[in-house]
Amino acid sequence: xxxxxxxxxxxxxxxxxxxxxxxxxxxxxxxxxxxxxxxxxxxxxxxxxxxxxxxxxxxxxxxxxxxxxxxxxxxxxxxxxxxxxxxxxxxxxxxxxxxxxxxxxxxxxxxxxxxxxxxxxxxxxxxxxxxxxxxxxxxxxxxxxxxxxxxxxxxxxxxxxxxxxxxxxxxxxxxxxxxxxxxxxxxxxxxxxxxxxxxxxxxxxxxxxxxxxxxxxxxxxxxxxxxxxxxxxxxxxxxxxxxxxxxxxxxxxxxxxxxxxxxxxxxxxxxxxxxxxxxxxxxxxxxxxxxxxxxxxxxxxxxxxxxxxxxxxxxxxxxxxxxxxxxxxxxxxxxxxxxxxxxxxxxxxxxxxxxxxxxxxxxxxxxxxxxxxxxxxxxxxxxxxxxxxxxxxxxxxxxxxxxxxxxxxxxxxxxxxxxxxxxxxxxxxxxxxxxxxxxxxxxxxxxxxxxxxxxxxxxxxxxxxxxxxxxxxxxxxxxxxxxxxxxxxxxxxxxxxxxxxxxxxxxxxxxxxxxxxxxxxxxxxxxxxxxxxxxxxxxxxxxxxxxxxxxxxxxxxxxxxxxxxxxxxxxxxxxxxxxxxxxxxxxxxxxxxxxxxxxxxxxxxxxxxxxxxxxxxxxxxxxxxxxxxxxxxxxxxxxxxxxxxxxxxxxxxxxxxxxxxxxxxxxxxxxxxxx
Numbered sequence: 001x002x003x004x005x006x007x008x009x010x011x012x013x014x015x016x017x018x019x020x021x022x023x024x025x026x027x028x029x030x031x032x033x034x035x036x037x038x039x040x041x042x043x044x045x046x047x048x049x050x051x052x053x054x055x056x057x058x059x060x061x062x063x064x065x066x067x068x069x070x071x072x073x074x075x076x077x078x079x080x081x082x083x084x085x086x087x088x089x090x091x092x093x094x095x096x097x098x099x100x101x102x103x104x105x106x107x108x109x110x111x112x113x114x115x116x117x118x119x120x121x122x123x124x125x126x127x128x129x130x131x132x133x134x135x136x137x138x139x140x141x142x143x144x145x146x147x148x149x150x151x152x153x154x155x156x157x158x159x160x161x162x163x164x165x166x167x168x169x170x171x172x173x174x175x176x177x178x179x180x181x182x183x184x185x186x187x188x189x190x191x192x193x194x195x196x197x198x199x200x201x202x203x204x205x206x207x208x209x210x211x212x213x214x215x216x217x218x219x220x221x222x223x224x225x226x227x228x229x230x231x232x233x234x235x236x237x238x239x240x241x242x243x244x245x246x247x248x249x250x251x252x253x254x255x256x257x258x259x260x261x262x263x264x265x266x267x268x269x270x271x272x273x274x275x276x277x278x279x280x281x282x283x284x285x286x287x288x289x290x291x292x293x294x295x296x297x298x299x300x301x302x303x304x305x306x307x308x309x310x311x312x313x314x315x316x317x318x319x320x321x322x323x324x325x326x327x328x329x330x331x332x333x334x335x336x337x338x339x340x341x342x343x344x345x346x347x348x349x350x351x352x353x354x355x356x357x358x359x360x361x362x363x364x365x366x367x368x369x370x371x372x373x374x375x376x377x378x379x380x381x382x383x384x385x386x387x388x389x390x391x392x393x394x395x396x397x398x399x400x401x402x403x404x405x406x407x408x409x410x411x412x413x414x415x416x417x418x419x420x421x422x423x424x425x426x427x428x429x430x431x432x433x434x435x436x437x438x439x440x441x442x443x444x445x446x447x448x449x450x451x452x453x454x455x456x457x458x459x460x461x462x463x464x465x466x467x468x469x470x471x472x473x474x475x476x477x478x479x480x481x482x483x484x485x486x487x488x489x490x491x492x493x494x495x496x497x498x499x500x501x502x503x504x505x506x507x508x509x510x511x512x513x514x515x516x517x518x519x520x521x522x523x524x525x526x527x528x529x530x531x532x533x534x535x536x537x538x539x540x541x542x543x544x545x546x547x548x549x550x551x552x553x554x555x556x557x558x559x560x561x562x563x564x565x566x567x568x569x570x571x572x573x574x575x576x577x578x579x580x581x582x583x584x585x586x587x588x589x590x591x592x593x594x595x596x597x598x599x600x601x602x603x604x605x606x607x608x609x610x611x612x613x614x615x616x617x618x619x620x621x622x623x624x625x626x627x628x629x630x631x632x633x634x635x636x637x638x639x640x641x642x643x644x645x646x647x648x649x650x651x652x653x654x655x656x657x658x659x660x661x662x663x664x665x666x667x668x669x670x671x672x673x674x675x
Contacts, residue, residue, distance in 0.1 A: 051547030158444030288437035318443025526621025541618030
């Protein structure tokens, strides 16, 4: 509604300045509405096109962030285009039909009182404006200090890809040794579920492990997802020290209780949420917040480096759990290694095929025939019993028949040893790697990765051809920031060229463009005060904020140019003061409308509000601070620049610049009434 607000306010201002000795009816009212519309038509179109332009970078996002914010950008562009069309076509007609100011016969101007809120804001603002125009440096220097401070705060600010949502439930992932069998895992899982159900905040628990037939969720039997459905009414949760227990505290109590129970088998626990788990899995193939991958050649060396890296990462504050990735981990498990002794085989006159067949028949089984029952056929497999196959001593004494008669035990022709070997090998783009899954609590993703990189570079020496990369949410955050870091400057450069095209001068263009850094300063300060990290959601808020800030600056500077063009003999300071007060009402109203529009997002506490809050916080806080800075800094800078070169000041060409000269009311502008 920004364009409509500016247009209606200009109509009201022109009506207030009308000489009511002549009735404002018929063609007089029609001409006044037309002239007031043409005055602001060009800046409205330019400003709304700029606001639409700042959302273009969102179309450059890809992956999950693109799917989240591209629909928003499309909606905003369509809404802005529709609002521009309505402001140009419909609002002048509505103003002509319904705007009627009360007046008495012979009264010079319409008795249109300033609204109560604006009246008191204006009462406090006008002395500050006079001070800024007379002494600009006390305004400029603090603004520069705030700008430098905000830059420092921004680079010290943490970063998350997307704020963590509170889904209302939790998932506890249990990872057991990779050699754990089905029966032992099932027993351990049942015991864990029974412990979890003892907590009053838990309504239901169900678990799953293994791989389904569709293979959509590949995982070994040793890894399980335990879904913990919580009581949605947190008022029923237990209280500690007068405060309701938090979800994180509940998770810690659950894991501590399971770890303290000696009847539960060996397992590692990590916490997540149902949607968050799938979301992270889509990003990187891992269910953790961050993944650390070590690429290299030798499997044993990779396993050694990942073990060392795990010990380093676990010491970082804010790390909830670190474990080898349960799905793609480079894991070791006990393996029976049978290595044939070729010299011994040759000595006994055996062939490799003979020895391999004995090992195959004993361990994996050998088909010796079929059993037929009606139309069904069942293969007959011979092999050792499970008890004998798990007994290394028995395996060593398996007889191998000789051609000349008799037999020799298997250990005579093979080296048999039980040892741990890598049982799972993961590759990415043809390269072997070991992966660690890292879950965080109380630390943002970007800060954690920076601390982890510094610690690993200091404590871990990587061999040649070995490399560590970081994935998960951090990888997507970096990708989105990189793309926005390229597209946003290009878009801002295009907007600056559009402003130069509009004003015909780089001075006014820079003054209008100054609204962007003041808006960013406001957004950064607000995020710092409320303790939020930078995220892609906050980045979208900065983009929306820049467009609104440019609109306010453009409205002010365009009106200054108009006054200086029509009244070149008047002092610049006087005209800037008058122009600022003239445009004060639309600037404040557009700021209030935008801020109130985002207020429900900022105070919402329902599911999903965590994504909306950074965006709304940036816009609301940034608008307040940016409007305060712009309302004082912009008039001061304009006065400083054009007081020295008022006669050389270029003005934009367009129908809005000379229509007022044609109007009978457009003599020397009159100060608008303050109440």
